[in-house]
Amino acid sequence: MTFMLLALAAEEAGHGGPTSPFEVNFGLFFWTWLVFGVLMFVLWKFAFPAILKATEEREQTIARQLDEATRANTEAQTLLDQNRKLLAEARHQAQSLLAEAKAAIDKERTAATEKTRQEQEALLDRSRREIVVERDKAMTELRREAVDLSLAAAARLLGRRMDSAADRALVEEYLSSLEKAH
Numbered sequence: 001m002t003f004m005l006l007a008l009a010a011e012e013a014g015h016g017g018p019t020s021p022f023e024v025n026f027g028l029f030f031w032t033w034l035v036f037g038v039l040m041f042v043l044w045k046f047a048f049p050a051i052l053k054a055t056e057e058r059e060q061t062i063a064r065q066l067d068e069a070t071r072a073n074t075e076a077q078t079l080l081d082q083n084r085k086l087l088a089e090a091r092h093q094a095q096s097l098l099a100e101a102k103a104a105i106d107k108e109r110t111a112a113t114e115k116t117r118q119e120q121e122a123l124l125d126r127s128r129r130e131i132v133v134e135r136d137k138a139m140t141e142l143r144r145e146a147v148d149l150s151l152a153a154a155a156r157l158l159g160r161r162m163d164s165a166a167d168r169a170l171v172e173e174y175l176s177s178l179e180k181a182h
Contacts, residue, residue, distance in 0.1 A: 147171045 150171045 143172065143175055146175055150175075 147168055151168065154171075
């Protein structure tokens with residue numbers, strides 16, 4: 001559009017032929033400044049306020065986005081720190097639980113070992129008592145048989161039957177004295 005106006009201004013100036021670039025044409029100079037002034041006025045009135053408004057809005061949008069990005073970055077950093085703390089706490093708790101589990105296992109193992117040892121001792125004591133009881137029974141039975149054999153041997157030697165309680169008491173007393181001597 002500017003080019004067309006300049007061409008019109010050149011025609012009105014009356015020059016039909018080519019002009020030198022070093023030649024000053026005041027008509028062209030006047031119309032160039034007039035077109036420039038009108039164009040600047042139109043731009044100043046209509047285009048510059050719209051461009052300025054769009055630029056300011058864009059600047060405000062960028063500032064808001066920067067503020068939001070800064071806030072989001074701060075929140076993300078805070079969340080990252082919280083997550084790290086939670087992770088450290090979780091690791092600590094897991095280690096504590098493992099230590100407690102190991103302690104419980106050791107305690108249970110010790111208790112089971114002690115219980116087994118006590119059961120073994122109880123079994124040994126019971127076995128010893130049973131052995132003593134069985135030994136005493138065997139001794140009593142052996143004495144009774146020894147008395148019966150002694151009486152039978154004495155009856156053969158004497159030729160008569162020895163059944164009386166007094167004879168039996170005499171043999172038992174003799175066997176008791178032999179046991180005490182050993």
